[in-house]
Amino acid sequence: MGADFSPKNEVQGAVLAQKEFGSDIKIILSGDKRMIEAEMKSANIAPDTFTIIDAPNTITMTDEPVAALRTKRDSSIVRGLEAVKNGSADAFVSAGNTGAVMSAGTLELGRIKGVSRPTIGSLFPRSMGGYTLVFDVGATVDAKAHWLREYAVMATVYAREILNVTNPTVALLSVGEEESKGNELVFESAQLIKETNVNFVGNVEGRDVLNGKVDIIICDGFTGNVILKFAGSVLGALKTRIKRYSEGGIINKLKAAVTASVLKTSLKDFDYQEYGGVPLLGVKGVVIIGHGSSSPLAIKNMIRRAAEMTRRRINEQIEQELNKLTKIVANV
């Protein structure tokens, strides 16, 4: 309910998903029942298409997450996650307040055994095609080395099962490729990650996020969040520049139009809608968090991703891998 175009885009995204995946997926809508029904009516959708969990309260984008979870129990986020907790849903997808979904995901569902802190990953498109996964992009800003080790294990399972990468390569984000370059967190984390089964290849730099040198990049949530938001601003900055260029006369206008069309095609995968949302890993349930302004297409892709994560039993595998980790560490 608290996203930029709720519940319109959520309802339309659910319709797209239902069309594409049919009876493979059963969609439950958690939110203000009257608003959802009105939306469905105006879009000519049969009232019995989706189950609705009535959650009249809304956690807004500016609400302080933890406080909101206490006072707004009747919100779409809390009620939706309760459905996952009590087993009536397998996964939860939201374009609402990221902090609230993350906190509620952790508090309502609890952490998988062996997980100290849940983590949020993001896909960065590579210059040569495909994506690089970056964990953590903001779940926890002050990180500890053993949390980064857990992120590396969880991200490896995700890349293997969901992105179909065989033996994904994992690197730590740092200020230089050499083992001697980094801050204290990087040095400590490198030692801990080396003890795991993760395919750890050392350090990478900021420039390696887009060049596809490794499959997975691990960093603290502060740094990850800063790059995620920086990266998200690049296309807008480009558009501003091209618009200014186009104002330099008719020839410029034509050339700018060509440029815009070339960039639209060649940077298609820089559009977050294509991959939908980002996973919250480490909680007992599948949770996907989307952009506040998620389109129906983005919502549909988030639903698809959530279904994949459920079918591949991501969380069971994360628990198994972290359990191995405990044994390895215990044997050291």
Add this chain to the structure above:
Amino acid sequence: MGADFSPKNEVQGAVLAQKEFGSDIKIILSGDKRMIEAEMKSANIAPDTFTIIDAPNTITMTDEPVAALRTKRDSSIVRGLEAVKNGSADAFVSAGNTGAVMSAGTLELGRIKGVSRPTIGSLFPRSMGGYTLVFDVGATVDAKAHWLREYAVMATVYAREILNVTNPTVALLSVGEEESKGNELVFESAQLIKETNVNFVGNVEGRDVLNGKVDIIICDGFTGNVILKFAGSVLGALKTRIKRYSEGGIINKLKAAVTASVLKTSLKDFDYQEYGGVPLLGVKGVVIIGHGSSSPLAIKNMIRRAAEMTRRRINEQIEQELNKLTKIVANV
């Protein structure tokens, strides 16, 4: 001597600077005398155009900075900085090993009174034109809050004197704009910066680096270095994509050529050569560090910037401002 095109580009950059600034600037070249003279001869430059400090040893890009400074005293970096220290030069400009210039700058020249850690700043072009200054981009990776306060003071002096910004706005890089969003370093630094005369406006996010919301962004050197290198890779990633697009047939090839020319014009200031190098602030002397592959144009602009910093007596002003800071803190 240790840059990608030394001493060729340095000599040619010095020639460009001499032509442009005439007797306003006196250029001393520190490096292998025979190689410099050979370069000058092949470029038909009169042998007495520049003073030469003979420094036959070279600190390479892969040398470990501190070790190299001990063993390679006869290097262009050490000898050049000695000239600043003993007063025979006002400023030092280098496209060599960044870590070595930074360490040597600190060790040879010493720190300005009141400076705990020198810092390196970088200019990020804004979408609407102009630049945002980011400090620190890698001088010190594990930062403390009172160092960030010093960065804020030094960056303010630099923006005011060199970029001619009146009362520059300063923000801390964080994961949200609200005062409640950030890591421990951000929270502590905000409190300390508020005690200064700096025009502190609060937090900004990764997306605000390019949008020009503030004049100066302060962060730890780890985060700053990661964004700097990420940003530096964006143009390359764009070119790769456009090149791939151009391989889709003759029409694509033509459209890609138009796109490349539009981007070349409209992203001109994304080219580091335009602003030359980045300042190392906090040491007793003017030091500018350039990109390893600095062109003659970049070298010329670094020399111009170094002259400006010398004339505006940047370091005296930094010392004065930090002295006020001590008084403010003492009065609390």
